[in-house]
Every structure is written in C-alpha cells, then in structure tokens.
Amino acid sequence: MPAGGWPILAWGHGTLGIADVCAPSWTGFRDRDAAYLNRWLKRGFAVVATDYQGLGGPGPHPYSVWRAEGTSVLDSIRAARAARPGRIDNRAILAGQSQGGGAALGAATLAANYAPDLDILGAVVTGPNSTFPDGPIEVPPRQSMTMFLAFATGGLREDGPGIEDILSPPGLELLDVARRSCTRDIAIKARELKITSPLDLLDISPERLATLRVPTTDMPATTIPFPLLIATGQADETIPPARQHAVAAALCAAGNKVTWHVYQGLGHDGAMHGSLNDAFAFARARLDGQPPTSNCDDIQPPGPPGSRDPDKPFNDD
Numbered sequence: 070m071p072a073g074g075w076p077i078l079a080w081g082h083g084t085l086g087i088a089d090v091c092a093p094s095w096t097g098f099r100d101r102d103a104a105y106l107n108r109w110l111k112r113g114f115a116v117v118a119t120d121y122q123g124l125g126g127p128g129p130h131p132y133s134v135w136r137a138e139g140t141s142v143l144d145s146i147r148a149a150r151a152a153r154p155g156r157i158d159n160r161a162i163l164a165g166q167s168q169g170g171g172a173a174l175g176a177a178t179l180a181a182n183y184a185p186d187l188d189i190l191g192a193v194v195t196g197p198n199s200t201f202p203d204g205p206i207e208v209p210p211r212q213s214m215t216m217f218l219a220f221a222t223g224g225l226r227e228d229g230p231g232i233e234d235i236l237s238p239p240g241l242e243l244l245d246v247a248r249r250s251c252t253r254d255i256a257i258k259a260r261e262l263k264i265t266s267p268l269d270l271l272d273i274s275p276e277r278l279a280t281l282r283v284p285t286t287d288m289p290a291t292t293i294p295f296p297l298l299i300a301t302g303q304a305d306e307t308i309p310p311a312r313q314h315a316v317a318a319a320l321c322a323a324g325n326k327v328t329w330h331v332y333q334g335l336g337h338d339g340a341m342h343g344s345l346n347d348a349f350a351f352a353r354a355r356l357d358g359q360p361p362t363s364n365c366d367d368i369q370p371p372g373p374p375g376s377r378d379p380d381k382p383f384n385d386d
Contacts, residue, residue: 093118196337225282
C-alpha cells in the first residue's frame with residue numbers, strides 16, 4: 070500500500086435497469102465492466118462502485134437523474150474511506166460509462182459544493198448521456214429505447230398523467246418486465262413484442278410526450294475545478310458522437326479543461342476499453358501533479374459514424 074493509502078477510482082455503471090435485482094452488488098459485474106475495473110486495480114487503484122440511489126435499497130431508482138446519480142458517486146468515495154480507514158487515499162478519479170458517464174459528470178459538477186472534503190483529481194467519462202441546454206450546440210431530446218425507464222422513475226412531470234396512461238399495450242407489458250427484471254430480460258421481451266422503435270412504446274404522440282417529459286439529463290455548464298477526459302466511439306449508435314460532441318463543446322465553453330478523444334471504428338461498448346490507455350495516462354498525470362491539459366481549441370464535429378456497433382436494443386450502457 071502506498072503511503073497515505075490507495076488512490077481511488079469511483080465508478081458509475083451504465084444502464085442495468087430500475088429494479089432492485091439489477092443492482093451490481095446483487096448481481097455482480099458484467100464481464101465487460103469487471104475487466105475494466107480489474108485493469109484499474111492492476112494500476113494501483115482501489116475501486117468503489119455505487120449501485121446508485123434506489124438500486125438494491127429503499128425507494129425507486131431515479132434513472133438518468135444526474136443529481137441523484139452524481140451524489141451517489143461522491144457518497145461512495147466517503148463510504149469506501151470510512152470502511153477502510155487509513156487504507157484509502159483522499160485522492161480520487163471519477164469514471165463512468167453512458168448512464169454512468171452522466172453520473173460521473175454529475176459528480177464532477179456537484180463536487181465543489183457537495184463534497185469539498187474530497188480531493189477529486191479528474192473525471193474519465195465514456196459515452197455520456199448528459200445534455201447541456203445552455204451549451205453552444207443544441208441537441209433534440211433523445212428518443213432511446215430505454216427512455217421509459219426514466220418515465221417510470223421521475224422522468225414525467227408530477228402534474229401530468231402517470232406512465233401507465235401514456236404507454237401502449239406493448240409498452241405496459243415491457244414496463245411490467247422492467248419493474249421485475251433487468252435490461253437483458255427487457256430486451257428479450259422487446260424482441261418478443263416486435264418493438265422496433267421507442268414510439269412503439271407510446272400511446273400518445275411525440276408532441277404530447279415533449280410537454281410531459283422532465284429533462285433528467287439536462288445539466289448546467291459550470292466550471293469544474295479539475296480536468297475531464299471524454300471518450301467517444303466514432304461508431305457509437307447508442308449515444309451518437311454528435312451528442313457527445315455537444316457535451317464536450319458545452320464543457321469547453323464553460324471554461325473547463327477538457328480532452329475529448331474520438332476512437333475510430335469503436336462503438337458504445339468498445340470505446341470504454343479502447344480509451345483505457347489514454348485514461349491511465351490521464352490519471353497518472355493527475356496523481357503526479359502535472360498541469361492539466363485540454364484540446365478544447367481543436368475539437369471538431371465528428372464525421373460519419375462509420376460501421377455499426379453491435380449494440381442491442383436496451384443496451385444503453
């Protein structure tokens with residue numbers, strides 16, 4: 070153990086579902102995520118991985134609500150240090166993929182006020198689902214196959230209809246599965262129901278839906294007191310590169326130190342492991358106290374998405 074304890078990586082996982090049974094502390098990690106975290110362990114980091122608020126514990130999981138997920142990530146660092154006093158350093162790197170990318174960015178945004186006791190050195194974000202309405206690039210509301218998970222857990226206005234009132238019969242069947250099971254079973258049921266579009270889940274028009282949605286991923290573009298590494302797969306069809314470019318552009322416009330890398334030929338899942346060497350170099354530079362770097366002056370809109378990533382419906386992680 071290094072003097073002062075192990076530096077810590079606080080990990081935010083991607084979409085697993087909204088039911089308690091989906092919590093990683095119950096199910097264990099997916100092979101992809103376990104391999105990712107093991108590589109950080111081999112680099113000399115302790116790892117803490119939150120389930121997020123409401124997964125595996127009381128109450129609903131507010132899926133994609135960035136404030137709830139961000140505080141969950143920050144609280145996990147405190148919990149790890151309390152559980153292993155003297156063994157976990159206060160120096161931390163935030164990291165997350167997709168939903169977890171939004172959680173990591175949420176933690177980064179909240180850290181100065183919510184967790185000034187933590188020495189957060191940087192954040193590594195892959196495939197983020199975040200949106201910045203006050204950023205320089207406007208993106209339309211995302212119509213993902215997992216959007217109904219948010220509608221079931223805080224993504225609809227309280228003064229509007231409930232989720233059961235806006236879903237189609239197939240959507241209601243899928244909601245029943247989602248309340249009991251996780252993304253794999255949701256995907257199987259979606260194929261069984263021949264759902265091919267998010268609109269198949271709705272019993273209302275997209276225009277009506279737009280008046281009812283709560284923008285759970287909308288974040289303020291504020292100054293973050295540590296640098297950010299954002300990794301994007303050029304072939305990402307789950308969260309297209311153009312949306313991730315909007316994230317980087319908003320954070321750059323707010324005056325942050327952002328490094329945005331786009332990885333050719335990699336999709337939503339592939340960018341996570343494909344960016345690891347850059348992530349390790351970023352983390353090592355932060356631990357060594359090197360000045361933060363940025364490529365904000367050089368980032369450009371991404372080109373065509375290239376070959377399709379083998380993402381499956383509801384694989385929004």
